[in-house]
Amino acid sequence: MISVIGSSPGVGKSTLCLALADWLAGFGVSVDHFEEAEVLTRRRLTVLLRLPTRP
DSSP states (O other): OOOOOOSSTTSSHHHHHHHHHHHHHHTTOOOOOOOGGGGGGOHHHHHHHTSOOOO
């Protein structure tokens, strides 16, 4: 899993992720690229969000 985090909108996070996904796919790597708004539609990720965190 690769996650890209940036401090403000417009710094190129989405552009970087799309380019990286395309580049990896060009080598035959299986890539499941999705946008931030789609995170909660992924069952495995919603399970992680429900895990207890340390205070």
